[in-house]
Amino acid sequence: MxxxxxxxxxxxxxxxxxxxxxxxxxxxxxxxxxxSAQPAPGTSLRLTLTYPGRNTSGTRSVTLQCAPTGGSHPSAARACAELAASHGAIDRSPDGRICLAVYAPVVARAEGRLRGAPVSFRTRYGNDCVMRSRTGSVFDF
Structure with a gap:
């Protein structure tokens, strides 16, 4: 018993x-x-710029990682800070800079994970200045 x-x-x-x-x-x-032992979801993006109106091969690509900051982006820390400030928005309202009305199209692409979520971003801008006024440092490479 x-x-x-x-x-x-x-x-x-x-x-x-x-x-x-x-x-x-x-x-x-x-x-x-x-x-809680797993790392917080971060950002890992492949950023590509293509210039369809140019006669030469005008494609450039870099990687951007946030949390921790890294990749081949020349201003990764600034780009990550801007993405955090915009709550993950890649394209946002223009920053107020004056851009010439010169048509030199550029296609900006971002593929990967943004704040842990899958992202596939593609937008065509009239020129580099317009693109940077709307994306900040993210596509500044």
Whole structure:
């Protein structure tokens, strides 16, 4: 009979651990590491500029990573700060700079993950100045 009581108590303790998600001493947990141990979702983008109106091959690409900041973008820290300030918006209201009305089209593309979410951005601008007035440092390479 004493073994029966011990088994009942052990069974109750195991059931309580299952409801709380806690592992009992000496038992292996089937749960993966806590979600807080995983890094926060960051930004990892492939940025490409294409100039369709030019006779030469005018495609340039860089990578941009935020949290942690890195990649081949020449102003990665500034671009990441601007993306954070705009809550992840790549294209936003013009910044007020004066751009000439010269038509020299540029296509800006961003593919990858932005703040942890998949992103596929593609917009055609009339020229580099207009593009930079709307995207800041993100496409300034």
């Amino acid at each position: 004493p073994h029966l009581a011990a088994r009942a108590l052990a069974g109750t303790a195991l059931a309580a651990g299952a409801f709380t998600g806690a592992a009992l001493p000496g038992t292996a947990s089937a749960e993966p590491a806590a979600a």
